Each structure stands twice: as C-alpha cells, then as structure tokens.
Amino acid sequence: MNFQSLKVKEINHYIDQVKVEEYVKYIPLLENDERESVKKIGKKLEKRYAKLLGEKERVQKLWVYENKLFDAGYKIIAGIDEAGRGPLAGPVVAAAVVLPENVFIEGINDSKKISLKKREVLFKIITQKALGIGIGIIDNETIDQINILNATKMAMKRAVQKLSKSPQYLLIDAVHLADINIKQTGINKGDSLSISIAAASIIAKVTRDRIMDRFHKIYPQYSFINHKGYGTKEHYENIQKYGLSPIHRKSFLKNIIGDRKNENQSWKL
Structure with a gap:
C-alpha cells in the first residue's frame, strides 16, 4: 500500500476499514512517512495494536483450567456461574456455557467488573460463539422454601440439563454440585480465573437483569430497573412504603417483617 500518494483524510478512511490484527502491516509505512500527521496515525495504530496484544495475553490466561482439561482429553467443558444470590427480590439465575477451544473474546471478564453496556455486547458475542448455553432460573418462593444456597445449586443443575450436549466436565464458581454425575472442579473467584x-457469569447476569427490568414494568413502585432487587437505600425505602411485592424474598426480610408486626402495623403481602 502506497500511503504517500494519499491525503491524510484518505489514509484515515482506509485504516478505518482495516482490522486491528492487520495494523502491524501498516504501522512501519505510516511511521516512515515524511508527514508528521501521518506519523501520528502510525503511532496511534501502534498503541491500539499493543493494547490488543495485551488483551489477547490476558484472555489467554483465562484458558488455563480449560486447556488442562482439553489436554486430558475432555472435549465438552461447561463453565457455570450464577447471578442473584444476594438480592432481596427476584430469582437466582445460573448459566452453563460451553466455548469452542481457545476462542478469543475481547473484553471478557467477571461480569461484576464490566459495565452494563459492555455486558450486553459480550452477551451477544458469547451467544454467537458458544457451542452451548443453558440457563436455570429459580424463583423467590422456592428460595424461601429451600434457602438461597440450595436454590443456587438447583439453578446450576437446571442450566447444565438445558445444554444441548451433556458436558464431560464442569468448572463451577465456588460451588460443588453433589448430586450430578459429571466430573467437576469448584474454583474460588472462578469468574476471574476461567x-x-x-x-457464564455474563450470561447469567444479563439474563437476570432483563428479568428484573420486566418486573419493573409490573411493580414500578419498587424501581427494580435501578437496583435489580439488591438492598439499596432506595429499595429499602420503597419496601417500607409499599410493603412486599410477590417477588420479594421473605426469608431475606425477616427483620423488617418482624419490626412491622411488632409495631402492630399491617404488612402488605
């Protein structure tokens, strides 16, 4: 490519059509150009390319557990995580995700470390690239009956069962599933290591957030769209004002319910 015959505007337009992975072919040509404005374009591409290499190195480190299992002969490896163990309302949602070997997904990370907008983008990319995705949802009434830990495990098992192909190995974020006949490893802070x-953390988080956004339309007085059911000041104030909705976890709100009953005030259920 002969950039010397092109104006700066034309060079920028050309570069906009080039993938970052291909920048390495053009950086020397741009940086050796006599025009300072063109040299600056080359420097800018060099920074973008270096950033991509750093991101690829970071993502490659997330494949350590999976690569060991691939080397051991396992072909279908599912990562499992949940969203919604802590909120005062709504379901707990688990996801099981099977990725193709060594696929590169730029920006992937623990869902808690990613902005809402970035999670939505990654949700779409993961959905497109994954070999399989299963989702398990356990409602607030079941959570109250069997407790949140057991409900979380139930959601995870359902997510595994909904995969189109049964996995040969499970990598799970900090949980062990005792009554499922699949080899597994629980990894503390697994959403940052696998x-x-x-x-799975991104699929579970986005799925649950969308559920809570739908509940907001049914119960707008609780502002679920803002806090997704977590115990924010706004949420507690709305509970005190309007009582419990049908999707609140009563087992998480015993102190508040008890206080209201002790005050001989009617509690809205």
Missing part, C-alpha cells in the same frame, strides 16, 4: 465461568 473463561468459561466468566462467560
């Missing part, structure tokens, strides 16, 4: 678990 790419499959990170992918």
Whole structure:
C-alpha cells in the first residue's frame, strides 16, 4: 500500500476499514512517512495494536483450567456461574456455557467488573460463539422454601440439563454440585480465573437483569430497573412504603417483617 500518494483524510478512511490484527502491516509505512500527521496515525495504530496484544495475553490466561482439561482429553467443558444470590427480590439465575477451544473474546471478564453496556455486547458475542448455553432460573418462593444456597445449586443443575450436549466436565464458581454425575472442579473467584465461568457469569447476569427490568414494568413502585432487587437505600425505602411485592424474598426480610408486626402495623403481602 502506497500511503504517500494519499491525503491524510484518505489514509484515515482506509485504516478505518482495516482490522486491528492487520495494523502491524501498516504501522512501519505510516511511521516512515515524511508527514508528521501521518506519523501520528502510525503511532496511534501502534498503541491500539499493543493494547490488543495485551488483551489477547490476558484472555489467554483465562484458558488455563480449560486447556488442562482439553489436554486430558475432555472435549465438552461447561463453565457455570450464577447471578442473584444476594438480592432481596427476584430469582437466582445460573448459566452453563460451553466455548469452542481457545476462542478469543475481547473484553471478557467477571461480569461484576464490566459495565452494563459492555455486558450486553459480550452477551451477544458469547451467544454467537458458544457451542452451548443453558440457563436455570429459580424463583423467590422456592428460595424461601429451600434457602438461597440450595436454590443456587438447583439453578446450576437446571442450566447444565438445558445444554444441548451433556458436558464431560464442569468448572463451577465456588460451588460443588453433589448430586450430578459429571466430573467437576469448584474454583474460588472462578469468574476471574476461567473463561468459561466468566462467560457464564455474563450470561447469567444479563439474563437476570432483563428479568428484573420486566418486573419493573409490573411493580414500578419498587424501581427494580435501578437496583435489580439488591438492598439499596432506595429499595429499602420503597419496601417500607409499599410493603412486599410477590417477588420479594421473605426469608431475606425477616427483620423488617418482624419490626412491622411488632409495631402492630399491617404488612402488605
């Protein structure tokens, strides 16, 4: 490519059509150009390319657990994570995700470390690239009956069962599933250490957030769209004002319910 015959505007237009992975072919040509404005374009591409290499190195480290299992002969490895163990309302949602070997997903990470907008983008990419995705949802009434830990495990098992192909190995974020006949490893902070678990954390989080956004339309007085059911000041104030909705977890709100009953005030259920 002969950039010397092109104006700066034309060079920028050309570069806009080039993938970052291909920048390495053009950086020397741009930086050796006599025009300072063109040299600056080359420097800018060099920074973008270096950033991409750093991101690829970071993501590659997330494949450590999966690569060991691939080397051991396992072909279908599912990462499992949940969203919604802590909120005062709504379901707990688990996701199981099977990724193709060594796929690169730029920006993938623990869902809690990613902005809402970035999670939505990654949700779409993961959905497109994954070999399989299963989702398990357990409602607030079941959570109250069997407790949140057991409900979380139930959601995870349902997510595994909904995969189109049964996995040969499970990588799970900090949980062990005792009554499922699949080899598994629980990894503390797995959503920051395993790419499959990170992918599952994003699928679970976005799925649950969308559920809570729908509940907001049914119960707008609680502002679920803002806090997704977590115990924010706004949420507690709305509970005190309007009582419990049908999707609140009563087992999480015993102190508030008890206080209201002790005050001989009617509690809205």
